Amino acid sequence: MTTISDIRTYLKEVTHPAKADKSIVELGMVDKVSVSTNAEGAPKVSVTLAFSRHRDPLAEYLIGSTRAALIRNLPKGADVEVLTVVKDEPKPKKKPGLDLGLEEVANVKHIIGVASGKGGVGKSTVAVNLAVALARLGYKVGLADADVYGPSVPKMTATEDAVPESFQIPAAEPGEEPRDVIMPIEKYGVKWMSIGYFARPDQALIWRGPMACNALKQMILQVRWGELDFLLIDMPPGTGDIHISLVHDIPMSGAVIVSTPQDVALADVEKGVNMFRNENVNKPIFGLVENMSWFTPEELPDNRYYIFGKDGGRKMAEKYGLDLLGQIPIVQSIREDGDAGTPAALGTGPQALAFIALAEKLAGKLN
Numbered sequence: 006m007t008t009i010s011d012i013r014t015y016l017k018e019v020t021h022p023a024k025a026d027k028s029i030v031e032l033g034m035v036d037k038v039s040v041s042t043n044a045e046g047a048p049k050v051s052v053t054l055a056f057s058r059h060r061d062p063l064a065e066y067l068i069g070s071t072r073a074a075l076i077r078n079l080p081k082g083a084d085v086e087v088l089t090v091v092k093d094e095p096k097p098k099k100k101p102g103l104d105l106g107l108e109e110v111a112n113v114k115h116i117i118g119v120a121s122g123k124g125g126v127g128k129s130t131v132a133v134n135l136a137v138a139l140a141r142l143g144y145k146v147g148l149a150d151a152d153v154y155g156p157s158v159p160k161m162t163a164t165e166d167a168v169p170e171s172f173q174i175p176a177a178e179p180g181e182e183p184r185d186v187i188m189p190i191e192k193y194g195v196k197w198m199s200i201g202y203f204a205r206p207d208q209a210l211i212w213r214g215p216m217a218c219n220a221l222k223q224m225i226l227q228v229r230w231g232e233l234d235f236l237l238i239d240m241p242p243g244t245g246d247i248h249i250s251l252v253h254d255i256p257m258s259g260a261v262i263v264s265t266p267q268d269v270a271l272a273d274v275e276k277g278v279n280m281f282r283n284e285n286v287n288k289p290i291f292g293l294v295e296n297m298s299w300f301t302p303e304e305l306p307d308n309r310y311y312i313f314g315k316d317g318g319r320k321m322a323e324k325y326g327l328d329l330l331g332q333i334p335i336v337q338s339i340r341e342d343g344d345a346g347t348p349a350a351l352g353t354g355p356q357a358l359a360f361i362a363l364a365e366k367l368a369g370k371l372n
Contacts (some may be wrong), residue, residue, distance in 0.1 A: 007048040007079065009038045015078040016052065019070045022203045023063060023171045029054065029071065036090055047082035050075055055092045062171050062185040062227045064089070065220030066203045109186065110225070110256065112232045113147070115371050117291065118251065118260040120281075122273025124242040127296040128263040129157045130343055131333065131363075132239040134350040135261075138357075138364035140194035141350065144234040147189060147196035149225045151251065152241040156201030163346020164190050169202055187228050193351065198228050218250040225255060235368075252286050259289035261330065261367065265297045266317030278325050291370055292330035293322045294363060300335040306355060309334070328370070331363035 013030055020026040021034075029035055036055035043049040052071060056064055068087050075085045110116065119132040129152065136148040150158035159165040167190045174184045189196035200220060230236060238257070241247055251257065260281050264274045274293070281288045295318025299309040312335065322329040333339075336356045342349045350360040 007040055007050070007083075009040055011078075012038050012040060012050055012052065012075070015074050016071065018074045018078075019067065021063065021067065022168050029067060034067070036092070037088075043082075043084050045082050047084070048079055049084040050079065051086040051088065053088040053090050055090050057092060062187050062223050063203055065223060066200065069220070107226065107256065108184070109228055109230055110236065113230055113236045114234050115258045116236045116238065116256060117367075118238045118240045118248075118257055118288075119263060120240045120248070120260050120277055121242050121263045122275070122277040126242075126263055126265045127333075128242065129161065129239050130339065131263045131294055131296055131360075132237055133158060133161045133343070134339075134348045134360040135364055135367070136195045136235075136237050137193050137348045137350040138360040139235055139368065141361065142364055142368065144368065145232060146194070147198070147228075147230050147233050147236045149228070149236065149238045150197070150199030150201060151221050151224070151238050151247065153200050153221055153224075153247070155241075156199045158197055158199040158239065159201040161343045161346060161348065162190075162192055162195075162197055164192055164197060165201070165346075167202055169198065185227060187224075189228050189230065193348065196230060196233070198224055200224055218247055221247060221251070222254055235371075248280060249286070252281075252288055257288055258371070259291050261291050261294060262327075263294045263296055264318055264321070265313050266295055266311070266315065267313040268317065271317050271321045274321055275325075278327070290325075290327055291367060292328035293318055294330050295319070295332045297335045298332035301355070303336060303338065328366070330366050331359060333359050333363070 013035065016035055017028040017030050019029045021029060021032060024032060034054050035052065037053040039051045041049045052075065054068065054071060068089065072085055072087045079085065119128060121128040132148060136146050140146045148158065150156045169190060170188045172186055174186055176183050189198045190202065225238065238251065240251065262274055262277050264271055278290060280286060281290050297313055299311050301309055318332065319329050334356065339349045339356050349356045351357065
């Protein structure tokens with residue numbers, strides 16, 4: 006029989022990265038725990054986490070981690086519920102007319118989503134290398150890793166051990182509330198932010214759609230980006246809740262779509278194009294990037310082998326009236342550099358020049 010004491014033991018596995026990795030039990034954040042039995046005889050557990058009226062910037066991460074810890078430790082078939090409560094008395098609401106939650110992106114000139122209709126097309130590789138290439142051209146750049154279910158930016162930038170700092174900004178005027186702010190990680194001339202900085206590499210984030218959307222908005226709107234020319238958002242694949250939430254709640258300038266040349270990937274590009282052009286979204290698409298356009302062996306730099314078909318991206322761009330911003334070849338070093346945390350765009354070879362050319366074309370369209 007699972008007891009409340011057992012539950013509290015399980016919850017000691019959930020630590021707060023911004024508070025010396027103390028557990029939520031040590032920090033007094035576990036307000037209530039109840040344990041009963043469901044119709045199948047398995048445990049039915051409800052945990053209530055207490056937050057102050059200043060919304061913790063890692064709240065959604067802690068809620069998801071709590072749920073994951075319980076599911077991991079409880080028997081199969083257990084019901085798990087994680088609730089929240091505000092312990093402090095709320096202050097009066099912010100004055101009407103003020104833009105809530107957009108202070109930290111007020112000095113960002115262009116917020117650009119890097120999207121794909123399906124997974125596996127190298128979207129994150131393109132996003133990371135595009136950010137580095139823009140920085141090499143002299144622009145001020147940030148990248149938010151919005152793929153909350155599979156964050157890869159920490160690995161691709163060798164910042165896996167980084168822990169972003171957070172602090173609180175006092176209220177500027179009576180009636181306003183203090184704001185919690187997260188500092189991005191800076192490397193290669195780019196400011197990086199990812200949910201991966203707050204989760205262990207082996208930890209699965211068990212989040213429903215609304216929870217993932219809220220976590221994502223925190224990862225963007227509560228980050229001290231400062232002055233940026235470009236903030237790239239590495240969006241998760243597909244056209245679901247997270248994408249709709251992003252375009253409605255974040256002042257995105259538009260999007261870049263990444264695909265590979267084969268028909269099965271291009272079919273999903275159509276869904277992405279239609280989503281951004283839907284009247285309820287209506288965001289510009291700055292162009293299409295064709296990734297894995299051809300294979301070039303490094304020892305034979307003039308040879309091209311069209312493994313996934315030839316010019317599929319170009320034909321799709323023409324069909325929808327889009328610019329083909331770039332064609333990125335398959336080169337073994339791009340994968341090796343990504344795994345090593347040194348993006349290919351840092352180099353001087355053909356693959357680096359392809360990303361530089363892509364960055365120049367995108368910047369030229371916007372500037």
